[in-house]
Amino acid sequence: MATSTPVHGSRAAVALRRYWRANIRIMAVLLGLWALAGLGAGILFADKLNAYYISGTGFPLGFWFAHQGSIIVFVLLILAYCLYMNRLDKRHRRELENMDQEG
């Protein structure tokens, strides 16, 4: 593939490893939030959160997370992932182009 020319093959490999680590990191963070919102607030802590209400509405917090809040969080998580990963892809490509220019 274009990235593994002998001159900077190892540097490209390093860049790729860095890319993959960044990918794993953002995934871990977002999946943590996913578990926190859906499984945590919506289920595990729902009974405790139900003691609080969203001000100005009739929503008990735990019930709201189970019926609406978690879904909103899920949509935002995927949006964040798309934006971050597409930027990461671009940065990675720029890095490789710079290597090509430096030779």
Add this chain to the structure above:
Amino acid sequence: MSVQAWTYLFVALSFGLYLFIAWRTRVRDTRGFYVAGQGVPAAANGMATAADWMSAASFISMAGLISTMGYAGGIYLMGWTGGYVLLALLLAPYLRKFGHYTVPDFVGDRYASDLARIVAVSCAIFISFTYVAGQMRGVGVVFSRFLEVDIHVGVIIGMAIVFIYATLGGMKGITWTQVAQYWVLITAFLIPAIAISIKLTGSPLPQAGLGNTIEPSIAGQSGVYLLEKLNQIQTDLGFSSYTATFVGGWDKVNVFCVALALMVGTAGLPHVLVRFYTVKSVKAARWSAFWALLFISLLYLTAPATAAFARYYMIDSLNGKTAQELPSWFENWEKTGLILWMDNGDGVMRYSAGEDNEIFRSGTLSAAELSDVRVAHQAWLDTGGAGGADGREVLRARGFSGPDRDIIVLATPEMAELASWIIALVAAGGLAAALSTASGLLLVISSSVSHDLYYRVLRPEASEKQRLAVGRGVIGMAVVVAGIFGIYPPGFVSQVVAFAFGLAAASFFPAIVLGIFSKRVGTVPAVCGIIAGIGFTAFYIIACVFFGMETWTFGLFANGINPQGIGTIGMLINFAVTLSLTPLFPRPRPEIEAMIDSVREPEEAGPAVMIEAAPER
């Protein structure tokens, strides 16, 4: 115009549209047939995925389930949306980068084994068939309720439409038809919800209306929150409070397990996964997961509102009313048997959780059985309890207390006294939801048989033309088989559909995730994991549902695990078996490791693999 005339008009218009799209998108090669030429824009693919995903059950039954389950209904809302996060982060971009036709393709190539491929194909076909039979039945039900044609005729009309656009256009035809179907079904769901929300809470946004106060003209006082009022009515009548957590059999462990099984199962369902092969690039695969969930969330955020509105409206308009005061929608729907009234003789309707409840449904009773119950009940009333039989006791003993859950969505427009064209729109929406899901599943069946079995295993030398012909033939046969299942539903289908998620969670999900994120996992551990996971899950479900086995507590939990949630345990078993066997077996071959590397690489570093150039076997 009458409701029926409007319904005929909408159904004919929408079917005409689907056929027109099918003609415009007909295909000539297997790449177009299986993955729509990989040229579908992300937003359109997201919309098609949403329609593919939202079945007759999501459209017709889900709001009704939530309406009777209250808080615990959230398992369906969270479960069927949470899976998209897993899909977007863990699977979709990588599967697109891999760039083949089907899910068994990935499993077979990654684990370099025809056994793994065949196991994956069997799982895909089994899951898809149980699911598609339910959809065909849904088509028949909508036809028979709204157009008063025989349920069998309804199924056959639905089959004919799917047959035409699926064989002609394959994935391409199905994708663009699903885009149209999304609009039909979301309009049909939102319009009644908005109308009823304005009426009940004064908010044009049903999602916000759920947390609003009830209009003073309806509640009789101002400043009462809908949910608060609903909780009070529910407890007054002996039901559990609507927003209270963990009541009845739905304890924390079961809610957790079922929600997680549905989430993971969503991410493992073959007809959803295959959608991410149809887009242009990895970037588009990520965006299309986002669009899909956004479009799905429109319906899923509205469903809990529809559920609560209908719950309030139904109790309020029925409980304590005399025959003269009953709303007209009750009489219309009483004819269908979805809701029945067995009076205790005082002429006032009671709806409660206790023995004085007078609202029932006909359930699985035949018309003759039901009329026997009615006659005996009338005799019981006339003789003051000396003769006949109390219909309330008879129906309660059969488990048919309360209205059928499907009535919540189907009758909502009438409850809100909306125009007849809106009522007709719901019929077209229900059909769109059922047909779009059915066609997506049929394509998975077709590609599993014709691509994975016929081409990859049996006849690798088959020409492009032969493969396309086999693909079309199989999808045609699959439509017929699904239709027959719809007309003569085998008893197990309706019971098993709910468990397809557990099976997918316990089989595909761990195998694919480990295949991408671990280079070390080899063939034998993965295949053993799949077999252990799906074997355990299937055993538990079959034993509990068909042989009355006691649910297991695993010595840890207060209550046994609901068979719907056992997929969570099955998935853990799959992971555990695979990971503990891995050190005992050799690493995958170097070319497999190279393949994993190329799947992980960002797109610009190397072009997304084109199917023609993809490594064959």
